[in-house]
Amino acid sequence: MRKQIGQTIQLYLKEHQSLYLFTIVLFAMGVVFGAFIVNSLAATQKQELISFLQYFFKQFDQHGITDPRQYFQQSSLFYLKTVGVMWLLGLSIIGLPFILLVLFVKGVIIGFTVGFLVNQLAWQGISFSLFGVLPQNMLIVPALVMIGVGGIAFSLRLLKTGLLVKRELILPYFFRYTFLVVSMMGVLLIAVLFETFVSPQLMQYVLK
Incomplete structure:
Protein backbone atom coordinates (compact mmCIF):
# COMPACT_ATOMS: atom_id res chain seq x y z
CA MET A 1 0.00 0.00 0.00
CA ARG A 2 2.78 2.41 0.96
CA LYS A 3 4.66 1.55 -2.23
CA GLN A 4 1.56 2.18 -4.32
CA ILE A 5 1.01 5.58 -2.70
CA GLY A 6 4.64 6.51 -3.30
CA GLN A 7 4.44 5.47 -6.95
CA THR A 8 1.24 7.47 -7.45
CA ILE A 9 2.84 10.58 -5.94
CA GLN A 10 6.00 10.21 -8.02
CA LEU A 11 3.93 9.75 -11.17
CA TYR A 12 1.92 12.91 -10.52
CA LEU A 13 5.08 14.89 -9.74
CA LYS A 14 6.71 13.77 -12.96
CA GLU A 15 3.69 14.18 -15.24
CA HIS A 16 2.54 17.58 -13.97
CA GLN A 17 5.69 19.52 -13.19
CA SER A 18 4.42 22.69 -14.88
CA LEU A 19 1.14 22.55 -12.94
CA TYR A 20 3.01 22.14 -9.67
CA LEU A 21 5.19 25.13 -10.48
CA PHE A 22 2.13 27.21 -11.32
CA THR A 23 0.19 26.27 -8.17
CA ILE A 24 3.24 26.79 -5.93
CA VAL A 25 3.74 30.26 -7.41
CA LEU A 26 0.02 30.97 -6.93
CA PHE A 27 0.21 29.82 -3.31
CA ALA A 28 3.31 31.97 -2.75
CA MET A 29 1.46 34.96 -4.17
CA GLY A 30 -1.29 34.28 -1.65
CA VAL A 31 1.26 34.25 1.18
CA VAL A 32 2.71 37.57 0.01
CA PHE A 33 -0.77 39.06 -0.35
CA GLY A 34 -1.71 37.90 3.15
CA ALA A 35 1.43 39.49 4.60
CA PHE A 36 0.65 42.68 2.68
CA ILE A 37 -2.85 42.82 4.21
CA VAL A 38 -1.24 43.01 7.68
CA ASN A 39 0.50 46.25 6.74
CA SER A 40 -2.73 47.71 5.37
CA LEU A 41 -4.72 47.17 8.58
CA ALA A 42 -5.82 50.22 10.49
CA ALA A 43 -4.36 50.81 13.95
CA THR A 44 -7.68 50.03 15.64
CA GLN A 45 -7.97 46.74 13.75
CA LYS A 46 -4.44 45.76 14.76
CA GLN A 47 -5.20 46.62 18.38
CA GLU A 48 -8.35 44.50 18.38
CA LEU A 49 -6.47 41.56 16.91
CA ILE A 50 -3.54 41.85 19.31
CA SER A 51 -5.94 42.06 22.27
CA PHE A 52 -7.64 38.88 21.12
CA LYS A 58 -3.13 33.64 28.24
CA GLN A 59 -5.87 31.02 28.10
CA PHE A 60 -3.78 28.65 26.04
CA ASP A 61 -0.80 28.93 28.37
CA GLN A 62 -3.01 27.99 31.32
CA HIS A 63 -5.21 25.29 29.79
CA GLY A 64 -3.83 24.32 26.37
CA ILE A 65 -6.47 22.69 24.19
CA THR A 66 -9.35 22.04 26.59
CA ASP A 67 -10.75 19.08 24.64
CA PRO A 68 -8.16 17.57 22.25
CA ARG A 69 -10.53 14.86 21.05
CA GLN A 70 -13.18 17.37 20.03
CA TYR A 71 -10.55 19.60 18.42
CA PHE A 72 -9.23 16.64 16.42
CA GLN A 73 -12.73 15.72 15.28
CA GLN A 74 -13.57 19.28 14.24
CA SER A 75 -10.28 19.80 12.39
CA SER A 76 -10.56 16.42 10.67
CA LEU A 77 -14.11 17.21 9.59
CA PHE A 78 -12.99 20.60 8.26
CA TYR A 79 -10.28 19.08 6.09
CA LEU A 80 -12.57 16.25 5.02
CA LYS A 81 -15.07 18.83 3.75
CA THR A 82 -12.31 20.88 2.11
CA VAL A 83 -10.85 17.85 0.35
CA GLY A 84 -14.32 16.66 -0.64
CA VAL A 85 -15.12 20.02 -2.21
CA MET A 86 -11.77 20.11 -4.05
CA TRP A 87 -12.34 16.56 -5.31
CA LEU A 88 -15.78 17.47 -6.64
CA LEU A 89 -14.44 20.65 -8.24
CA GLY A 90 -11.79 18.58 -9.98
CA LEU A 91 -14.48 16.42 -11.56
CA SER A 92 -15.84 19.34 -13.56
CA ILE A 93 -14.16 21.72 -15.96
CA ILE A 94 -15.88 24.76 -14.44
CA GLY A 95 -14.44 23.85 -11.02
CA LEU A 96 -10.85 24.50 -12.09
CA PRO A 97 -10.67 28.20 -11.14
CA PHE A 98 -12.24 27.46 -7.75
CA ILE A 99 -9.47 24.95 -6.98
CA LEU A 100 -6.95 27.70 -7.68
CA LEU A 101 -8.94 30.02 -5.43
CA VAL A 102 -8.81 27.52 -2.54
CA LEU A 103 -5.01 27.28 -2.80
CA PHE A 104 -4.63 31.04 -3.06
CA VAL A 105 -6.84 31.64 -0.01
CA LYS A 106 -4.84 29.08 1.98
CA GLY A 107 -1.71 31.04 1.12
CA VAL A 108 -3.39 34.29 2.18
CA ILE A 109 -4.37 32.80 5.56
CA ILE A 110 -0.85 31.55 6.27
CA GLY A 111 0.73 34.79 5.06
CA PHE A 112 -1.59 36.90 7.19
CA THR A 113 -1.13 34.71 10.29
CA VAL A 114 2.65 34.63 10.14
CA GLY A 115 2.88 38.26 9.03
CA PHE A 116 0.72 39.47 11.90
CA LEU A 117 2.58 37.41 14.51
CA VAL A 118 5.96 38.67 13.33
CA ASN A 119 4.73 42.24 12.90
CA GLN A 120 3.27 42.47 16.38
CA LEU A 121 5.39 40.10 18.48
CA ALA A 122 8.79 40.32 16.76
CA TRP A 123 11.06 37.44 17.83
CA GLN A 124 8.36 35.76 19.88
CA GLY A 125 6.12 35.90 16.82
CA ILE A 126 8.84 34.24 14.74
CA SER A 127 9.23 31.50 17.36
CA PHE A 128 5.49 31.00 17.58
CA SER A 129 5.26 30.76 13.78
CA LEU A 130 8.10 28.23 13.61
CA PHE A 131 6.72 26.00 16.36
CA GLY A 132 2.98 26.60 16.17
CA VAL A 133 2.21 27.29 12.51
CA LEU A 134 4.95 25.85 10.32
CA PRO A 135 5.20 22.17 11.39
CA GLN A 136 1.67 21.00 10.51
CA ASN A 137 1.55 23.21 7.43
CA MET A 138 4.61 21.43 6.08
CA LEU A 139 2.21 18.51 5.60
CA ILE A 140 -1.03 20.41 4.99
CA VAL A 141 0.21 22.68 2.19
CA PRO A 142 1.88 19.98 0.04
CA ALA A 143 -1.16 17.73 0.48
CA LEU A 144 -3.57 20.46 -0.64
CA VAL A 145 -1.28 21.40 -3.54
CA MET A 146 -1.18 17.79 -4.72
CA ILE A 147 -4.96 17.50 -4.48
CA GLY A 148 -5.28 20.79 -6.36
CA VAL A 149 -2.90 19.72 -9.11
CA GLY A 150 -4.69 16.38 -9.37
CA GLY A 151 -8.02 18.17 -9.77
CA ILE A 152 -6.65 20.62 -12.33
CA ALA A 153 -5.03 17.81 -14.31
CA PHE A 154 -8.26 15.81 -14.31
CA SER A 155 -10.29 18.85 -15.39
CA LEU A 156 -7.88 19.46 -18.27
CA ARG A 157 -8.10 15.77 -19.16
CA LEU A 158 -11.90 16.07 -19.34
CA LEU A 159 -11.54 19.09 -21.58
CA LYS A 160 -9.09 17.26 -23.81
CA THR A 161 -10.80 13.89 -24.21
CA GLY A 162 -14.48 14.75 -23.77
CA LEU A 163 -16.19 12.81 -20.97
CA LEU A 164 -19.36 11.97 -22.86
CA VAL A 165 -17.53 10.77 -25.96
CA LYS A 166 -14.68 8.76 -24.47
CA ARG A 167 -15.83 7.79 -21.00
CA GLU A 168 -13.82 4.55 -20.98
CA LEU A 169 -10.62 6.53 -21.55
CA ILE A 170 -11.20 8.82 -18.57
CA LEU A 171 -11.96 6.16 -15.94
CA PRO A 172 -8.31 5.21 -15.23
CA TYR A 173 -7.51 8.88 -14.63
CA PHE A 174 -10.57 9.20 -12.38
CA PHE A 175 -9.47 6.27 -10.21
CA ARG A 176 -5.91 7.56 -10.02
CA TYR A 177 -7.12 11.05 -9.09
CA THR A 178 -9.45 9.63 -6.43
CA PHE A 179 -6.69 7.44 -5.02
CA LEU A 180 -4.41 10.47 -4.77
CA VAL A 181 -7.09 12.48 -2.95
CA VAL A 182 -7.72 9.68 -0.44
CA SER A 183 -3.98 9.30 0.15
CA MET A 184 -3.54 13.02 0.78
CA MET A 185 -6.48 12.97 3.17
CA GLY A 186 -4.46 10.47 5.18
CA VAL A 187 -1.55 12.93 5.21
CA LEU A 188 -3.88 15.69 6.40
CA LEU A 189 -5.11 13.48 9.26
CA ILE A 190 -1.50 13.01 10.35
CA ALA A 191 -1.07 16.79 10.26
CA VAL A 192 -4.20 17.22 12.38
CA LEU A 193 -2.85 14.70 14.91
CA PHE A 194 0.37 16.70 15.13
CA GLU A 195 -1.55 19.97 15.41
CA THR A 196 -3.73 18.54 18.19
CA PHE A 197 -1.21 16.74 20.37
CA VAL A 198 2.28 18.09 19.55
CA SER A 199 1.93 21.72 18.45
CA PRO A 200 0.17 22.77 21.69
CA GLN A 201 3.16 21.53 23.68
CA LEU A 202 5.54 23.43 21.44
CA MET A 203 3.43 26.60 21.66
CA GLN A 204 3.26 26.42 25.44
CA TYR A 205 7.04 26.07 25.48
CA VAL A 206 7.36 29.24 23.41
CA LEU A 207 4.90 31.15 25.61
CA LYS A 208 6.86 30.26 28.74
Missing part, protein backbone atom coordinates in the same frame (compact mmCIF):
# COMPACT_ATOMS: atom_id res chain seq x y z
CA LEU A 53 -4.24 37.26 20.56
CA GLN A 54 -3.05 38.16 24.06
CA TYR A 55 -6.24 36.73 25.56
CA PHE A 56 -5.81 33.56 23.50
CA PHE A 57 -2.18 33.19 24.60
Whole structure:
Protein backbone atom coordinates (compact mmCIF):
# COMPACT_ATOMS: atom_id res chain seq x y z
CA MET A 1 0.00 0.00 0.00
CA ARG A 2 2.78 2.41 0.96
CA LYS A 3 4.66 1.55 -2.23
CA GLN A 4 1.56 2.18 -4.32
CA ILE A 5 1.01 5.58 -2.70
CA GLY A 6 4.64 6.51 -3.30
CA GLN A 7 4.44 5.47 -6.95
CA THR A 8 1.24 7.47 -7.45
CA ILE A 9 2.84 10.58 -5.94
CA GLN A 10 6.00 10.21 -8.02
CA LEU A 11 3.93 9.75 -11.17
CA TYR A 12 1.92 12.91 -10.52
CA LEU A 13 5.08 14.89 -9.74
CA LYS A 14 6.71 13.77 -12.96
CA GLU A 15 3.69 14.18 -15.24
CA HIS A 16 2.54 17.58 -13.97
CA GLN A 17 5.69 19.52 -13.19
CA SER A 18 4.42 22.69 -14.88
CA LEU A 19 1.14 22.55 -12.94
CA TYR A 20 3.01 22.14 -9.67
CA LEU A 21 5.19 25.13 -10.48
CA PHE A 22 2.13 27.21 -11.32
CA THR A 23 0.19 26.27 -8.17
CA ILE A 24 3.24 26.79 -5.93
CA VAL A 25 3.74 30.26 -7.41
CA LEU A 26 0.02 30.97 -6.93
CA PHE A 27 0.21 29.82 -3.31
CA ALA A 28 3.31 31.97 -2.75
CA MET A 29 1.46 34.96 -4.17
CA GLY A 30 -1.29 34.28 -1.65
CA VAL A 31 1.26 34.25 1.18
CA VAL A 32 2.71 37.57 0.01
CA PHE A 33 -0.77 39.06 -0.35
CA GLY A 34 -1.71 37.90 3.15
CA ALA A 35 1.43 39.49 4.60
CA PHE A 36 0.65 42.68 2.68
CA ILE A 37 -2.85 42.82 4.21
CA VAL A 38 -1.24 43.01 7.68
CA ASN A 39 0.50 46.25 6.74
CA SER A 40 -2.73 47.71 5.37
CA LEU A 41 -4.72 47.17 8.58
CA ALA A 42 -5.82 50.22 10.49
CA ALA A 43 -4.36 50.81 13.95
CA THR A 44 -7.68 50.03 15.64
CA GLN A 45 -7.97 46.74 13.75
CA LYS A 46 -4.44 45.76 14.76
CA GLN A 47 -5.20 46.62 18.38
CA GLU A 48 -8.35 44.50 18.38
CA LEU A 49 -6.47 41.56 16.91
CA ILE A 50 -3.54 41.85 19.31
CA SER A 51 -5.94 42.06 22.27
CA PHE A 52 -7.64 38.88 21.12
CA LEU A 53 -4.24 37.26 20.56
CA GLN A 54 -3.05 38.16 24.06
CA TYR A 55 -6.24 36.73 25.56
CA PHE A 56 -5.81 33.56 23.50
CA PHE A 57 -2.18 33.19 24.60
CA LYS A 58 -3.13 33.64 28.24
CA GLN A 59 -5.87 31.02 28.10
CA PHE A 60 -3.78 28.65 26.04
CA ASP A 61 -0.80 28.93 28.37
CA GLN A 62 -3.01 27.99 31.32
CA HIS A 63 -5.21 25.29 29.79
CA GLY A 64 -3.83 24.32 26.37
CA ILE A 65 -6.47 22.69 24.19
CA THR A 66 -9.35 22.04 26.59
CA ASP A 67 -10.75 19.08 24.64
CA PRO A 68 -8.16 17.57 22.25
CA ARG A 69 -10.53 14.86 21.05
CA GLN A 70 -13.18 17.37 20.03
CA TYR A 71 -10.55 19.60 18.42
CA PHE A 72 -9.23 16.64 16.42
CA GLN A 73 -12.73 15.72 15.28
CA GLN A 74 -13.57 19.28 14.24
CA SER A 75 -10.28 19.80 12.39
CA SER A 76 -10.56 16.42 10.67
CA LEU A 77 -14.11 17.21 9.59
CA PHE A 78 -12.99 20.60 8.26
CA TYR A 79 -10.28 19.08 6.09
CA LEU A 80 -12.57 16.25 5.02
CA LYS A 81 -15.07 18.83 3.75
CA THR A 82 -12.31 20.88 2.11
CA VAL A 83 -10.85 17.85 0.35
CA GLY A 84 -14.32 16.66 -0.64
CA VAL A 85 -15.12 20.02 -2.21
CA MET A 86 -11.77 20.11 -4.05
CA TRP A 87 -12.34 16.56 -5.31
CA LEU A 88 -15.78 17.47 -6.64
CA LEU A 89 -14.44 20.65 -8.24
CA GLY A 90 -11.79 18.58 -9.98
CA LEU A 91 -14.48 16.42 -11.56
CA SER A 92 -15.84 19.34 -13.56
CA ILE A 93 -14.16 21.72 -15.96
CA ILE A 94 -15.88 24.76 -14.44
CA GLY A 95 -14.44 23.85 -11.02
CA LEU A 96 -10.85 24.50 -12.09
CA PRO A 97 -10.67 28.20 -11.14
CA PHE A 98 -12.24 27.46 -7.75
CA ILE A 99 -9.47 24.95 -6.98
CA LEU A 100 -6.95 27.70 -7.68
CA LEU A 101 -8.94 30.02 -5.43
CA VAL A 102 -8.81 27.52 -2.54
CA LEU A 103 -5.01 27.28 -2.80
CA PHE A 104 -4.63 31.04 -3.06
CA VAL A 105 -6.84 31.64 -0.01
CA LYS A 106 -4.84 29.08 1.98
CA GLY A 107 -1.71 31.04 1.12
CA VAL A 108 -3.39 34.29 2.18
CA ILE A 109 -4.37 32.80 5.56
CA ILE A 110 -0.85 31.55 6.27
CA GLY A 111 0.73 34.79 5.06
CA PHE A 112 -1.59 36.90 7.19
CA THR A 113 -1.13 34.71 10.29
CA VAL A 114 2.65 34.63 10.14
CA GLY A 115 2.88 38.26 9.03
CA PHE A 116 0.72 39.47 11.90
CA LEU A 117 2.58 37.41 14.51
CA VAL A 118 5.96 38.67 13.33
CA ASN A 119 4.73 42.24 12.90
CA GLN A 120 3.27 42.47 16.38
CA LEU A 121 5.39 40.10 18.48
CA ALA A 122 8.79 40.32 16.76
CA TRP A 123 11.06 37.44 17.83
CA GLN A 124 8.36 35.76 19.88
CA GLY A 125 6.12 35.90 16.82
CA ILE A 126 8.84 34.24 14.74
CA SER A 127 9.23 31.50 17.36
CA PHE A 128 5.49 31.00 17.58
CA SER A 129 5.26 30.76 13.78
CA LEU A 130 8.10 28.23 13.61
CA PHE A 131 6.72 26.00 16.36
CA GLY A 132 2.98 26.60 16.17
CA VAL A 133 2.21 27.29 12.51
CA LEU A 134 4.95 25.85 10.32
CA PRO A 135 5.20 22.17 11.39
CA GLN A 136 1.67 21.00 10.51
CA ASN A 137 1.55 23.21 7.43
CA MET A 138 4.61 21.43 6.08
CA LEU A 139 2.21 18.51 5.60
CA ILE A 140 -1.03 20.41 4.99
CA VAL A 141 0.21 22.68 2.19
CA PRO A 142 1.88 19.98 0.04
CA ALA A 143 -1.16 17.73 0.48
CA LEU A 144 -3.57 20.46 -0.64
CA VAL A 145 -1.28 21.40 -3.54
CA MET A 146 -1.18 17.79 -4.72
CA ILE A 147 -4.96 17.50 -4.48
CA GLY A 148 -5.28 20.79 -6.36
CA VAL A 149 -2.90 19.72 -9.11
CA GLY A 150 -4.69 16.38 -9.37
CA GLY A 151 -8.02 18.17 -9.77
CA ILE A 152 -6.65 20.62 -12.33
CA ALA A 153 -5.03 17.81 -14.31
CA PHE A 154 -8.26 15.81 -14.31
CA SER A 155 -10.29 18.85 -15.39
CA LEU A 156 -7.88 19.46 -18.27
CA ARG A 157 -8.10 15.77 -19.16
CA LEU A 158 -11.90 16.07 -19.34
CA LEU A 159 -11.54 19.09 -21.58
CA LYS A 160 -9.09 17.26 -23.81
CA THR A 161 -10.80 13.89 -24.21
CA GLY A 162 -14.48 14.75 -23.77
CA LEU A 163 -16.19 12.81 -20.97
CA LEU A 164 -19.36 11.97 -22.86
CA VAL A 165 -17.53 10.77 -25.96
CA LYS A 166 -14.68 8.76 -24.47
CA ARG A 167 -15.83 7.79 -21.00
CA GLU A 168 -13.82 4.55 -20.98
CA LEU A 169 -10.62 6.53 -21.55
CA ILE A 170 -11.20 8.82 -18.57
CA LEU A 171 -11.96 6.16 -15.94
CA PRO A 172 -8.31 5.21 -15.23
CA TYR A 173 -7.51 8.88 -14.63
CA PHE A 174 -10.57 9.20 -12.38
CA PHE A 175 -9.47 6.27 -10.21
CA ARG A 176 -5.91 7.56 -10.02
CA TYR A 177 -7.12 11.05 -9.09
CA THR A 178 -9.45 9.63 -6.43
CA PHE A 179 -6.69 7.44 -5.02
CA LEU A 180 -4.41 10.47 -4.77
CA VAL A 181 -7.09 12.48 -2.95
CA VAL A 182 -7.72 9.68 -0.44
CA SER A 183 -3.98 9.30 0.15
CA MET A 184 -3.54 13.02 0.78
CA MET A 185 -6.48 12.97 3.17
CA GLY A 186 -4.46 10.47 5.18
CA VAL A 187 -1.55 12.93 5.21
CA LEU A 188 -3.88 15.69 6.40
CA LEU A 189 -5.11 13.48 9.26
CA ILE A 190 -1.50 13.01 10.35
CA ALA A 191 -1.07 16.79 10.26
CA VAL A 192 -4.20 17.22 12.38
CA LEU A 193 -2.85 14.70 14.91
CA PHE A 194 0.37 16.70 15.13
CA GLU A 195 -1.55 19.97 15.41
CA THR A 196 -3.73 18.54 18.19
CA PHE A 197 -1.21 16.74 20.37
CA VAL A 198 2.28 18.09 19.55
CA SER A 199 1.93 21.72 18.45
CA PRO A 200 0.17 22.77 21.69
CA GLN A 201 3.16 21.53 23.68
CA LEU A 202 5.54 23.43 21.44
CA MET A 203 3.43 26.60 21.66
CA GLN A 204 3.26 26.42 25.44
CA TYR A 205 7.04 26.07 25.48
CA VAL A 206 7.36 29.24 23.41
CA LEU A 207 4.90 31.15 25.61
CA LYS A 208 6.86 30.26 28.74
